[in-house]
Amino acid sequence: MMKHDAMENVHPIVAFTFLAFALVMPMLFMHPVFIIVSFVSGLIWALMIRGRMALAFIFKFVIPIILIVAIINPIFNHEGVTILFYIRDNPITLESIFYGATSALMFGAVLIWFSCFNDIMKSDKIVYLFGNFIPSISLLITMVLRFVPLYRNQVKKISVAMRAQGFDVSDGNLLKRAKYGLNILSSLITWGLESSVITADSMRSRGHGLPHRTNYSIYNFDSRDLKISIVLILGIVFIGICAATKAVSASFFPLIKLNSWNTMSIACALTYAVILIIPIILNIEEIAVWQRLKSKI
Amino acid sequence: MAALEIKNLNFSYPNQDGSGSFRALKDINLKIDNGEFILVCGPSGCGKSTLLRQIKPVLRPFGSVSGQVLIDGRSVDELNFREQTEMVGFVMQNPEMQIVTDKVWHELAFGLESLGISNAKMRVRVAEISSYFGIQSFFESNTSDISGGQKQLLCLAAVMAMQPKIILLDEPTSQLDPIAAGEFFSALKRINEEIGTTVIITEHRYEGLFSLVDRVAFMNEGRIIGCGRPREAIAALADHPQFKAILPSSMRLYAEIEPEGVDAPITVREGRHYLASLTDKGKIGVRKLDERNIYCPKKNDAQEAIISVRDCWFRYDRNGPDVLKGFSFDVYPSELTCIIGGNGSGKTTAIMNASGLYKPYRGKVKFKGKDIKSYKNSGFYGKQVSLLVQNPECCFIKDTVREELESVCKNFGLNGARLDEIIDLLELKPILDRHPYDVSGGELQRAAIARLMLPGPQVIFLDEATKGMDAFFKRRFGGLLRRLTAGGVSIVLVSHDIEFCAEFADRCAMFFDGRITAEGSSREVLLDNSFYTTSANRISRGITESALTVSELIEIIK
Known part of the structure; x- marks a missing residue:
């Protein structure tokens, strides 16, 4: 069973933007650091949403897929210059192993985020959007x-x-x-x-067919939604600039080449992390508030 | 000014074969004041629904109209679509099919969306309407997850959200159990009294409604044959004595004593008062009930049960609650057994187990002394045991009743003689060539029973078979069931309808908390109850000898 999650009360447009960003980023931007951040934050949130059920999903479904992708890639992809050994005359390269591991983790992260998407964006929210x-x-x-x-x-x-x-x-x-x-x-x-x-x-x-039909919704855009939106928009713009200026970049073939870590790239990775842990922060905040209120009762 | 005025209204449906037409409404004249609560009653097919639909032209069936329907002095045909929507609300029979959207809150707002009301305004309306009707507790639910009573209340609230001046209700509680129907009626009464909305309702359940409404209009064959305050109904129906049989029990009693009276008691309380005043003044002689006239079931205990259920336990989910808890039950040859009990108590589950369609996780079901499971895969269902579910339309596939019955004959290899025999037995001639969805609820039930009787089962189970039948039809239906049992069939009927069971059952079993709590002849089971019993019993209790039906009561006091 799904527990209550703080993100459920976030306005559908904000929640959808956040989840779409979290889902698309790993696919657009295959950078090991970013992928790890995405995977770990997604994992923690999924555990918060579904508890033990999430573990079952991860062990039965996500991890096997990660393993398969991570193993298959180096077997069929022989690009890269650092040859480690041969299997039946086929070179296995360091770059391809590294790329395989990163893309496997990327798959895992997308799967986990997608499960979160399904839990939060229920039919009525999609309909509203x-x-x-x-x-x-x-x-x-x-x-x-x-x-x-x-x-x-x-x-x-x-x-x-x-x-x-x-x-x-x-x-x-x-x-x-x-x-x-x-x-x-x-x-x-x-x-x-x-x-x-x-x-x-x-x-x-009940008058269906009259002109000028309106749409009823039960959602409110409150101050918290505004704050989250500001963080989201500023963060996305900043990450976009960093990616465009190649402050953060990753290429795997023929040689693994990551960006050098300067203030800008570190700030970019941190921004990414801050955005992705928004649901975790919201949940922890809710728990903390409850604890405080409980001690006062 | 009258809220609604109907002047010389006539309406004809074109005949199906294109020759001529069928006059469904004949010279209807009716004036309804602002804020009145009107009940339109009459047998199925008398034209009540057709009449309601004339008041809202967007729902008017195809046909030719003459005469006028005026709302606030304006003809309804002059009202545009928006005005019709805003002024007149309409609630139909089947709550399931009326609901359009997947969420309760969206359903409430549906009409407001059509009217193009702004979001901010809609929020206020939806909030006030759901508070008024007590919908908050399931406001965010899916419409498929709420109970039938809640669904119909939602349909009413969704119409009321548009703040109509008049609401029309076409048999709104025919699909509901008595408790939910009672709640629905009290919600209607509240709207009528507190908001002042004019209410026009057609119904078959008169017992609860008569005390709520201002006026009753009786219809028969397209005409209004009487209209007046409920208390005056007896006098209003002076020319149509056959209608008196459908009135509430207290009124039937009164009609016997004062056939022209204009101050009839309506509720059980008033009935008791009236009966007590009669006996106190010595106006009537009180006799002992003639034993010979009491319908006494044949004692079948010595005979062997055809189906015997012993200590059955059943649940739908491994982790779910037990629905049957040690359910034991016997079906005897050629008896009509009624299982009565509250809503959601598991009566349907009980007969599903007793017929072997569901398997209990503990306990035994035997058919003629052998485990019912051992009969599997041998044409057992249909030929030996058959069951009719609550919604008889589920059984129909073909376009006419005749084709349907013929296809069953083909399936079971039966000859035409059997078909004719069943058609005669169930009086199906008039509806043979009609579509199963075009006949009334009672007729459909009869056709479904014909379908089930064709292969000649020995035991039949009927689930809520009297639901949605009018009072006339119920009597005929009861007689029909008697005829079937006389022919050697055992019938098990699950029902909420205590009055029906009291009158027609050989044996009565009261189901509560997963098992049968009382079993015996209907007199034995119902006569000692003071809450769960017939109105006649409630009226007579402690005043005269206890009577179970109105005819018994009349016999006592005559």
Whole structure:
């Protein structure tokens, strides 16, 4: 089960910008230091969101993928000048091992951030984001989200109803089972047509189709959202400048070449870290406030 | 000025084959004052829904209209779409299908969004409406996760958010259990009293509504045959005595004593008062109930049970709560057994287990002395045991009732004689060529039972079969079930409807907390209850000899 996370209360636009940044950065910018920062901060946050469930996800899914990518890359990629040894006359190079490890970690980081994205950006937030641009699409998504459980439920009802009268999909020869399966589908379609007539009436009766439709949202943009946005925007701009001026850079072939570490590049890495630990800070802040309040009660 | 005035309204549906038309409404005249609460009642197909839809032209069915419907003196046809939306709200029967969006808060705002109201204003409206209706507790839920009663309350609130002057409700509680229906009615009463909204409702449940409404209009075959205060209903229906059978129990009692009276008791309390005043004054003689007239079930205990369920335990999830806790139950040959009990108590789960469709994790279910699991994969369901779920439309695939029944015959290899026999038994002739979705709830139930009876099962389970049936139809349906049991079928009916069970069941079982808590003839089970029992019993308790049905009560005092 997912615990409550401080990021859930952040305005969807801010949360989406942050998560999109966290997801895209490792893919755009393969710098070992940045990848490690991204991986570690993503990992800590994922643990905060899901606790033990996150560990299961990491051990069963993320780590195997990291290992596979890290091993496969040097086997098939023979670029690089520092040859360490040969496997069946194929050179294994230091650069390719290093590149493999970095890209594997990059994959891992993206996976972890994506799981966080899924936990925080629930359907209603996505609908809200798109609703601001295209209202009719947002209504469509909402209705689809409504109909998926509705139809699933109806299929269950129909199949029990049929089974109870001797039309069992899991019984009899293939032909019979296929026929009973089609029965369920056909009953579902009839029901679906009928129910959509009623839904349409219900929408008409509440004025759907009138011009100038507005979009209701339950989200507030508060002062904390403003602060986070400022940090985000300034940080992203600064990192962009650093990348453009090659203050931070990484290339792996033919030789591993990282930028030299001066004030600017250190500041850039720190900024990146500060941005990515925003959810962690928010969560720790919440816990601290609770502890303080509890001691006062 | 009247809030709503209907003048000489006629409406005809075109016939399906294009020849002529069917007059659904005939010379309707009705004047409704601002803030009135009106109940429109009558048997299914009398035109009540058609009448409601005339008041909101966007929902008017296809057909030809003559006459006028005026809101505040303006014809509804002159109102534009926006005005119609703002002035007249409409709540339909099926809460499931009326809900458009996936979140409760979004559903509340849906109408406001259509009207183009600004976000800031919407927030206020949504906040006040959800506080008023007590929706805060599930405000952020998915609409698919809330209960049926909550769904219908949400539909009402979503309409009320637009602040209509008039709301129309078309059988809003037909899909709800009695408790949820009661809550829905009290929410309606609050709106009517505290906001002053004019309410027009059609319903089949009169028992709870009669005491709430200002006026009742009775409809039959497209005409209004009587209209007046609920207390005057008996006099209003003087020309249509058959309608008296559908009135609340207290009123039926009153109608017997004063067939022209204009001050009928409505609630059980008033009924008790009335009965006591009659006996005190010695106006009536009180007799002993004639034993011979009491319907006594055949004692079947000596006979062997056809299905026997012993100590069944069942849960849906390994970590979930137990729904059945030592459920034991017997089904005897050619008996109508009713399982009654509160909503969500697990009655449906109980019959799913008793029929062997769900497997208990502990306990035994036997059919004719053998474990029910051993009958699997041999056409057992259908031919021996059959079950009809709560929503009979789930069983229908074909476009007409006739095709549906024929396809079942083909599937089970039955001949035409059997089909004709069943069609006669269930009186299906008039609806044979209609689409299953076009017939009334009661007719659909009957068609579904025909479908289930065709292969000749010995035991049938019916889940909430009387839901959404009008009072007339219920009586016919009860008679039909009696006919089936007389023919050797055992019927197990799960129901909320105590009045129905009291009148028609051979055996009654009260289900509570995962098991049967009382079992016996319906007299034995219901007569001693003071809360969970029929209105006639509540009225007569301690005043005369206890009666279970109104006809018994009438017999006692005559």
